Amino acid sequence: MGNNTIEILQQYLWKASYETIEMVIISLLVALIFGTILGLILYLSETELLVKNKVVNSIAATLVNVIRSIPFIILLVVLIPLTKLITGTTIGPIAASVPLSFCAIAFHARLIEGAFADIDSGVIESSVATGSSIKLIITNVLFVEARPAIVRSITITFVSLIGYSAMAGIVGGGGIGDLAIQFGYYRYESGVMLVTVILLVFIVQIAQIIGDKIAESFVH
Numbered sequence: 001m002g003n004n005t006i007e008i009l010q011q012y013l014w015k016a017s018y019e020t021i022e023m024v025i026i027s028l029l030v031a032l033i034f035g036t037i038l039g040l041i042l043y044l045s046e047t048e049l050l051v052k053n054k055v056v057n058s059i060a061a062t063l064v065n066v067i068r069s070i071p072f073i074i075l076l077v078v079l080i081p082l083t084k085l086i087t088g089t090t091i092g093p094i095a096a097s098v099p100l101s102f103c104a105i106a107f108h109a110r111l112i113e114g115a116f117a118d119i120d121s122g123v124i125e126s127s128v129a130t131g132s133s134i135k136l137i138i139t140n141v142l143f144v145e146a147r148p149a150i151v152r153s154i155t156i157t158f159v160s161l162i163g164y165s166a167m168a169g170i171v172g173g174g175g176i177g178d179l180a181i182q183f184g185y186y187r188y189e190s191g192v193m194l195v196t197v198i199l200l201v202f203i204v205q206i207a208q209i210i211g212d213k214i215a216e217s218f219v220h
Contacts, residue, residue, distance in 0.1 A: 005191030039112025096173030155211025
């Protein structure tokens with residue numbers, strides 16, 4: 001690793017890492033709130049035993065499918081006006097958090113829907129048979145029984161956001177991906193590219209290990 005590579009890493013790596021963390025944490029928190037709510041709506045409106053509603057399910061599913069069908073790099077461009085309206089700018093990690101959040105909400109919603117759908121139907125049926133309210137079923141059955149799957153969903157969403165955040169660097173989002181593109185690719189600094197790749201792999205591996213451990217602790 002040459003002196004030039006070391007200087008670049010010393011000057012930009014910590015800033016890029018902070019920008020990536022900022023983008024990912026903001027969009028992950030937004031996804032945890034709105035993605036979970038949307039996933040719950042998708043599940044409840046599809047389930048005959050609970051509050052099946054074809055209209056609501058169709059609207060929610062269409063919204064999710066439209067967002068998920070658009071490649072992220074195109075979504076970045078399409079949402080530029082909205083990003084400017086919300087953040088006042090179209091560059092930087094805060095601005096990149098807007099399209100990242102939209103992408104994460106749709107992605108996480110489908111994972112949460114799947115987590116609830118995997119619950120043994122007998123558990124739901126017995127809860128309904130005992131006269132439990134929808135609120136009680138949601139809080140004491142769905143979220144309790146689906147805890148391992150929900151934790152795994154959060155982990156998958158986090159890992160996906162790491163990859164999406166790297167793409168956000170291409171359009172001025174900053175972060176580790178931007179560092180890799182600007183120096184590792186455009187300036188042929190292979191050392192910078194290698195370090196950024198290793199760092200991203202390390203972050204993903206740590207997140208996956210932690211997520212798996214937490215999920216296992218909820219298995220009963």
